Amino acid sequence: MLSTIKFFISACLIFFTASLYAQVKKVAKPKKDYIPTGFRVGTDLIDLGKTISGSTFTGWEVNSDVDFANYYLTADVGTWGKDILIKNGDYKNSGTYYRAGIDINFLGSDPDKNMFFIGFRAGHSFFNESVTYHTTASHLYSPLDTTSTNPSASGNWGELTNGLRVKVWKGLWLGYTARMKFAPTVHGSPNFATYDMPGYGVIQNSPWWGFNYQIFWRFAWRKNKVPPVKK
């Protein structure tokens, strides 16, 4: 008789626990709101600093993203020109590049929509490059000054990104993006082996890395739905 009562009480406890757990689960998993709440547009301060302070690099970059819950669609566009003195001559390039990709925000429940993210980008670049150099050949031949050009080259690459976006004041945001760039491919003149691709960097280095310190302004058109706080 005692064992029957014990079994009945245990069964009731399991039933009620299961019912409560099911209710908690329903509350903990609200339906995600994938409608964008605004878009952010900004620029890379490092590129601007390098352009102002040095003579070997000129460039700028515009970054943007739009939110779909904790997923962000991102797009960047920029220009990049280098004039580098090499050991036996001079190398120059200039071009335009863009990147597009997705970031995943791991601070999805933050009411200010601050971000710590990991993402992926696909990059594409249109550029030209030239090199002038002095060659001293072995045996018989007089030295040669060579000028070689790669006038309409293009290339692609991929990026794994990691970064932070922090709301500073109203629509003002600061952040960084660290990039691991990989799998560069270039199409251009067969008489020129591309050295530096705008947006990517030195082609021989794969993977290669990049870092942006960025300032943004966020244009919001609707309020973010704050997820309910667990009690």
Next chain:
Amino acid sequence: MKYAVLILICVFFGSCLNDGNCLITATNNMHLQFKKESNKLDTLVDLTTISVSGTDPDSSILIINSSTKEILLPLDIHNDKTTFIFNYKNSSTPDTLQVGYTAQSKVIAKDCGAFTYYQNLNVLHSSFKESQIKAFSTSLLKDPTLGNSYSAYAVNYQIFY
């Protein structure tokens, strides 16, 4: 997920250590080996001189005056073809070999400079029969770690006598 972040950070720092090497593999020397047609083994060829086109003055001569089983011939860096005329010790009939090629400019690194790589080597004209010439590498390359020995250069052609 924290492990994924950790791995990503490690890869970022690993990439920072990936520094370029000043390894120059460019050369304008074409590597020929001489072989015996009957058994395909190395053979010594008695060369007196080799005339080379495109040099200054118009035709310079490499003085060999010895028996050799292989030779490095410098391609004309000012043109896309070079003609070599082989003069033998034991024959009054010289042989001619004209080769064509393309040049590719390549910046190795800022501190190393730029160099010309010669590629797509091909025989344009020759007094050797087609069966006497066997092509190997169509690029002129040198392994800088092996000094100036013949073995440092990629073999471009074998010529059978």
